[in-house]
Amino acid sequence: MKLRYSEAFYSVQGEGLHVGIPSVFLRTFGCNFRCQNFGLNRDREKSRYNPEVEELIKAGVHETTKRFEDLPIIHTGCDTYASIYPEFRHLVHDRTIDEVVDHLLSLTPNGCWTQDDGQDIHLILTGGEPLLAWQRLYIELFEHPKMKDLKNVTFETNTTQMLHTDFKQYLRNNQRLQVTFSCSPKLSVSGESWEDAILPSVASDYASVVGSRMYFKFVVADRIDIEEAVHAVEEYASAGIKPPIYLMPMGGRSEEYDLNIQEVANICLEKGWRFSPRLHISLFGNAWGT
Numbered sequence: 472m473k474l475r476y477s478e479a480f481y482s483v484q485g486e487g488l489h490v491g492i493p494s495v496f497l498r499t500f501g502c503n504f505r506c507q508n509f510g511l512n513r514d515r516e517k518s519r520y521n522p523e524v525e526e527l528i529k530a531g532v533h534e535t536t537k538r539f540e541d542l543p544i545i546h547t548g549c550d551t552y553a554s555i556y557p558e559f560r561h562l563v564h565d566r567t568i569d570e571v572v573d574h575l576l577s578l579t580p581n582g583c584w585t586q587d588d589g590q591d592i593h594l595i596l597t598g599g600e601p602l603l604a605w606q607r608l609y610i611e612l613f614e615h616p617k618m619k620d621l622k623n624v625t626f627e628t629n630t631t632q633m634l635h636t637d638f639k640q641y642l643r644n645n646q647r648l649q650v651t652f653s654c655s656p657k658l659s660v661s662g663e664s665w666e667d668a669i670l671p672s673v674a675s676d677y678a679s680v681v682g683s684r685m686y687f688k689f690v691v692a693d694r695i696d697i698e699e700a701v702h703a704v705e706e707y708a709s710a711g712i713k714p715p716i717y718l719m720p721m722g723g724r725s726e727e728y729d730l731n732i733q734e735v736a737n738i739c740l741e742k743g744w745r746f747s748p749r750l751h752i753s754l755f756g757n758a759w760g761t
């Protein structure tokens with residue numbers, strides 16, 4: 472089995488618990504969600520595509536664009552649309568684990584995860600949804616002889632996928648890796664349903680990996696999102712899951728949304744929750760590979 476991924480790049484972690492840490496991002500291909508309504512009316516009826524993606528496909532952009540990184544950036548819906556829609560599959564990599572490892576190491580300073588002064592580069596598995604079927608390849612990836620100095624791994628997940636039995640056992644037994652679950656459950660602003668998106672049993676599954684870290688990150692644009700985040704936090708808490716909570720303003724220009732970034736920060740302060748910036752966008756703009 473080969474790993475299918477749309478891009479790998481070296482950048483600064485811009486969100487959540489590890490903001491500012493130099494990290495290699497591996498963006499796997501495929502997602503069980505579409506999140507097509509971000510930035511649109513939350514009551515918009517779902518269709519096969521987000522309207523911007525539909526325009527791109529109608530214009531044949533998926534056929535005429537030769538490289539993933541040359542695809543246009545869109546401003547509504549899932550911001551990594553080309554990692555989720557099958558129409559873009561031919562633009563992504565299908566690589567063996569040996570090849571993936573060489574690609575990842577080519578991105579790190581000095582071709583290694585831990586530098587001579589002890590500083591380590593994090594590996595971020597993102598997507599798409601990185602905990603789909605790719606889980607079966609991660610043991611091989613993490614145990615590869617060239618990956619022995621890797622210390623920190625984060626899964627950026629929508630928190631809908633249970634861990635496979637073998638992989639969970641591996642993570643529980645592993646003494647080397649600090650594993651972090653960066654959980655971003657989707658609220659109704661995404662267009663996904665509550666029943667599909669808020670799954671405390673899945674968060675409990677991740678929490679059962681002793682020694683791992685977990686935090687929740689909710690993307691918010693208005694008061695309804697805040698109410699839903701409160702409700703979701705209650706549901707998770709009633710299942711015994713009480714990790715740090717982050718609110719992150721929706722991408723795009725904050726003046727387009729009901730809550731600007733200062734208001735989101737003030738709500739965090741009121742509730743004792745944490746504020747997540749999108750540091751990579753402030754630093755590098757909204758682009759692939761950042």
Ligand code: SF4
Binds near residue numbers: 502629657
């Ligand atoms: S869960 Fe994440 S990757 Fe999947 S569609 Fe939603 S925003 Fe995109």
